[in-house]
Amino acid sequence: MNPALRIARKEAGELVLGVRGQIWLAVTTAVLSGFSLLLVGSKELSLLDNAQVVYDMAGLVTALGALLAVIAGIDAIGGERERGSLLPLLLAPVPRGSILAGKLGGPVAAWGLMLALAAPYFWAVGSTGQNLVSGMVALLVLGTPVVLGFGFLGVALGAWMQSGRTALSVALTGLVLSASPLLLGPSLRQSAIGRIFDAVNPFSAALNGFDAVIIDSQGAITQAGHAAVAVAWLALTAWAAAAAMRRVSR
Amino acid sequence: MKARMILASASLAVPLLIGAGRPSYAANTAAPTLPVATGQAASLTVEFAPVAANPPAPRMGDRLAFTSSIRNTGATPVEGLIAWLSLVQVDRGHEQPVDLEDWSAHKAIAVASLAPGAAVTTNWPMRLIQAGHYRVVVSAVTRAGVALTPSRFVDFTVAPKPVVESGRVLPVALGVPALLVGGLLLRRRRS
Amino acid sequence: MSLIEIDHLKLSIGDAPVLRDISLEVAPGEVVGLLGPNGAGKTTTIAAALGLLRPQGGTVRLMGGDPWTGGAALRRHVGVLPDPNGFYDWMTAPDYLAFFADLHSATNDATVIARRMDRVGLAPRRGQLIGTFSRGMRQRLGLARALIGDPHLLALDEPTNGLDPRGRREMHDLLLDLAEQGVGILLCSHILDDVERLCSRVCIIDGGRTVAQGALADLLAAQNSEMRFRLELAGPLPQDGAVAAHVRILHHAAGYAIVDVDAHVTPPEAWRELFFLGWPIVAIAPEGGGLEALYLALTGGTAPASPEMERAA
Numbered sequence: 231m232n233p234a235l236r237i238a239r240k241e242a243g244e245l246v247l248g249v250r251g252q253i254w255l256a257v258t259t260a261v262l263s264g265f266s267l268l269l270v271g272s273k274e275l276s277l278l279d280n281a282q283v284v285y286d287m288a289g290l291v292t293a294l295g296a297l298l299a300v301i302a303g304i305d306a307i308g309g310e311r312e313r314g315s316l317l318p319l320l321l322a323p324v325p326r327g328s329i330l331a332g333k334l335g336g337p338v339a340a341w342g343l344m345l346a347l348a349a350p351y352f353w354a355v356g357s358t359g360q361n362l363v364s365g366m367v368a369l370l371v372l373g374t375p376v377v378l379g380f381g382f383l384g385v386a387l388g389a390w391m392q393s394g395r396t397a398l399s400v401a402l403t404g405l406v407l408s409a410s411p412l413l414l415g416p417s418l419r420q421s422a423i424g425r426i427f428d429a430v431n432p433f434s435a436a437l438n439g440f441d442a443v444i445i446d447s448q449g450a451i452t453q454a455g456h457a458a459v460a461v462a463w464l465a466l467t468a469w470a471a472a473a474a475m476r477r478v479s480r
Numbered sequence: 481m482k483a484r485m486i487l488a489s490a491s492l493a494v495p496l497l498i499g500a501g502r503p504s505y506a507a508n509t510a511a512p513t514l515p516v517a518t519g520q521a522a523s524l525t526v527e528f529a530p531v532a533a534n535p536p537a538p539r540m541g542d543r544l545a546f547t548s549s550i551r552n553t554g555a556t557p558v559e560g561l562i563a564w565l566s567l568v569q570v571d572r573g574h575e576q577p578v579d580l581e582d583w584s585a586h587k588a589i590a591v592a593s594l595a596p597g598a599a600v601t602t603n604w605p606m607r608l609i610q611a612g613h614y615r616v617v618v619s620a621v622t623r624a625g626v627a628l629t630p631s632r633f634v635d636f637t638v639a640p641k642p643v644v645e646s647g648r649v650l651p652v653a654l655g656v657p658a659l660l661v662g663g664l665l666l667r668r669r670r671s
Numbered sequence: 672m673s674l675i676e677i678d679h680l681k682l683s684i685g686d687a688p689v690l691r692d693i694s695l696e697v698a699p700g701e702v703v704g705l706l707g708p709n710g711a712g713k714t715t716t717i718a719a720a721l722g723l724l725r726p727q728g729g730t731v732r733l734m735g736g737d738p739w740t741g742g743a744a745l746r747r748h749v750g751v752l753p754d755p756n757g758f759y760d761w762m763t764a765p766d767y768l769a770f771f772a773d774l775h776s777a778t779n780d781a782t783v784i785a786r787r788m789d790r791v792g793l794a795p796r797r798g799q800l801i802g803t804f805s806r807g808m809r810q811r812l813g814l815a816r817a818l819i820g821d822p823h824l825l826a827l828d829e830p831t832n833g834l835d836p837r838g839r840r841e842m843h844d845l846l847l848d849l850a851e852q853g854v855g856i857l858l859c860s861h862i863l864d865d866v867e868r869l870c871s872r873v874c875i876i877d878g879g880r881t882v883a884q885g886a887l888a889d890l891l892a893a894q895n896s897e898m899r900f901r902l903e904l905a906g907p908l909p910q911d912g913a914v915a916a917h918v919r920i921l922h923h924a925a926g927y928a929i930v931d932v933d934a935h936v937t938p939p940e941a942w943r944e945l946f947f948l949g950w951p952i953v954a955i956a957p958e959g960g961g962l963e964a965l966y967l968a969l970t971g972g973t974a975p976a977s978p979e980m981e982r983a984a
Contacts, residue, residue, distance in 0.1 A: 236773045240759070248761040252664050259660050263653040314757025318816060321721060321751045322774040323743040347656065354652040445582075479723040480753075 303384020
């Protein structure tokens, strides 16, 4: 078996079968269930509110996916280094690039699991509303590079920083900053600084794409600009992770 | 939804709501049979009516369209013409103006100059976002005018559609975590 | 061809020079001890030899190639037991070994894996998660991992850490057996008893420099250092008057004897001679002098702490 695939399988298995991964899966379902149950009693929701629900859920899934991916990425290098299990892997006859590619198996598996877990929730809250299928396609197309980019960022931070705790602090700060459009109102995002931030922030790119497709009923193909920002983010973080991996010695 | 509505111009809402004292709100989607009302401003007339292709019993999510024709009936050109769409909800006890933000992307037109006798025709598409009884009108003003010219209003009713079904949500919201936790416990017992 | 060849190695980490002048060689079939105080550069030397760190001067050859540019291919037949030794606690030992067998392109057949586990004494733990293993079991598992790929070279850092006396003896026997089969072993240890029992050559480093390298017996002879031991005896010494050629009895009482071993022979050779003469020896322990004295003389006087003492500090 290709060593990268073998390592990826190990990373994915650790996420699903390890205690940390299982707890995270339970937390994810709890958050999604809580969010869905809030809607059950409100029968008077308008069609727009339903779209808002689907949009909010897409943003929530992307944020949770990014959080899980960055934690998995940090643990893949920094956490293993602290547990002493990284060195045997570095000393195995496997190229660094293959190790890096394999380490992404954790964030990829995490995101795949998130999407699989979220699918029934989307169906439950959005199947009688508008743009559910196109919204889920947008989540897949825009959310995936954003989430995997945070996975690469986690790998880079875990490799650069000697302390996993420090890497986690930096990563969470960056994630909160990037996900702040979820919390800020539209008016704040219309300021000059807000617009500049929106233009370069991968999270904003994903959210704006979700907004356009789910709420404004625009076609997914029209979101090429937002997709470009998300893909650029993925490329930048992949480069950072590769550069950091080359410097890891133990 | 109500929190997201932005109040339309109060001066528009009041005359529309006064008209809400009518005894019933039958959906009025047929072409008007009464003589077209003209506005009080001397040089403009505004005709407004639903298109024939509108569904007879619209529900949430359906699309309606209206058409307007604004004619300069004066002898001189009309400068700086602006016409806009206004919507109010007229359900008893829930009378309020409706923010068109999500109902229609086409909320107004502007015409620099309208020659005498000329008319500008506009199509006004609309997506029905919330159930209820509604009244819609087009109003027009000019730069030199001293009063606005409203069209006759058109009533329509939007039937509700349940969009968040507890029958779907509860099994998922409760079942998925239960399945996950059950699977984890089973695996733990086996190991 | 030497398995590891290091010649005047210089290496800095950041701006700090860590290795100033290291020379070291490991040939097939020999066990070379790498000794030095804490911070001398032992781990850095091993890291450079295996291609994890890039040197700024000197030459490093691993299996005949440059480990920094030669990439993963050179490590295909190298087994490493690092310290500390971490694992994937959520796996079982067979799954763990199968994972590394895949990375080494070695067979991950269940029978072969079972044989590897049996060789290091872990067969009864086959179904348990690694997270439940004791430190000694983890050390055994680490050795099993190092032996995947049938290595030509083993680099072991404190291999007897956490092992009970029987485990230590089994580890010694296994390593000597591997050396007889032609495997070269680089042994980094603070337990001088292990070094004396296993190593035919040692390399002592201090402050990033090699201060002594060569056959243990030659180094001891060069230092004019005698080897003194206390022998626990199960009975009286033979009465036929036969005298050991290379052992001088300093003191003899009921149940023990203090002897000096000539610097020109290794202790195992001396014990073979005494066993042949009928000495009822049940235990052997250093009694000052020997490798410890050599080490102290060459490295500024601080005896190497045992790993347990280091961790306590």
